Every structure is written in C-alpha cells, then in structure tokens.
Amino acid sequence: MPKKTPRPTFRVMSERESLALLRRNHVGRLCFLNEGQPDVTPVHYATGDGWIFVRSAPGTKMDAVAHHPYVAFEVDEFDDTFDWRSVVARGTIYLLPRDGGPIERKALDRAIRALRAFLPETLTEEDPTPARDIVYGIHIDVLTGRLAEPDTRTARRTTPRAKAGAKRRRS
Numbered sequence: 001m002p003k004k005t006p007r008p009t010f011r012v013m014s015e016r017e018s019l020a021l022l023r024r025n026h027v028g029r030l031c032f033l034n035e036g037q038p039d040v041t042p043v044h045y046a047t048g049d050g051w052i053f054v055r056s057a058p059g060t061k062m063d064a065v066a067h068h069p070y071v072a073f074e075v076d077e078f079d080d081t082f083d084w085r086s087v088v089a090r091g092t093i094y095l096l097p098r099d100g101g102p103i104e105r106k107a108l109d110r111a112i113r114a115l116r117a118f119l120p121e122t123l124t125e126e127d128p129t130p131a132r133d134i135v136y137g138i139h140i141d142v143l144t145g146r147l148a149e150p151d152t153r154t155a156r157r158t159t160p161r162a163k164a165g166a167k168r169r170r171s
Helices: 015-024 060-067 102-118 152-170
Strands: 008-012 027-034 037-048 051-056 070-080 083-095 134-150
Touching (some): 027 060, 051 102, 070 134, 102 134
Antiparallel strands (some): 008 134, 037 051, 051 134, 070 083
16 A cells, blocks of 8 residues: 655744755746746855845846846755745845945945855856856845645654554455
8 A cells, every 4th residue: 555645734934944045055046027927047146144146147137127126036945745945035136236336346245255155266267157247136125935844743643544454454
C-alpha cells in the first residue's frame, strides 16, 4: 500500500524569517510591467539594510522599469512538495549611477559592497558578467513570506493507522 502523504501546515513567515531567506539566497525573480503586461525574469542579487541590490545589462527589463519602477521580487526555497518557503518583496527600483550625486554614490558604494560579498569579482576586470554594469536597488516597502511544512504530528498518526489497516486487510 502506498505511503500516505502527511497533511502540510501552511503559515505566514515572520519578518525575521523572511529577511533570513533573502540573505541565504542570491537568485530571485524580478516581476515588472513590460508594455502593460506582467513579466518576470531571474536575477542575481544581494541584500542590505532594507534593500535588494541587482545588476543588469541595458535592454527590455531596464526600459520597462524606467516607465514602471514599482516591482515585486520573489525568492523561494524548495525541499519537497509540501516543504517550501517563499518570500515576496514589493518596492521601487532606484538606479544607482556612477556619475550621480553624493547620496547616489554612497548608495552605489553600499550596493557594490553587498554584491561583492556574494561575488567578489563584481564590477572588476575579472567580472564574469561585465555587460551587467547597471546597478540598482529595490527599496523593500512590503515584505511577505509564506511556508509549507510537513505536519509531523499527522505523519506519526497516519503511519501506524495505515500499517494497522494493512494488517487487517491481509487477515
């Protein structure tokens, strides 16, 4: 007889858990409007002080966010069908130009430090993706997280019953 899948437990993650998930990972999905249609693309990122820092090359994504800078950003961790964590951050993209004023340069330096903590070659001669020279930050305005986890209490209850039922059917 096939093993019964335990019932999952779903819950909202705390802000602390959500931020920890963001810090543990470095690939997420940027969700934005592109010519009036929702679009999503995977990106590398780093976090710091309520910001998500990203690099991109010129192109469609950067053209789209120039017109609609309010975005969503999603990161998941997946261990099994009912054992996953997902965080969604919503916020505004701010370009961090190299030739900006003092405040923008300070923000750019902070972004580059965060990105180099993840990938030390970022924006150096050894950079593996030198075309991605546009740096921007997403200020996290809203952060939400959800998770699913196997209910171990259900799993323990279900397994002995299933075994007992199987024994009765064989008799």
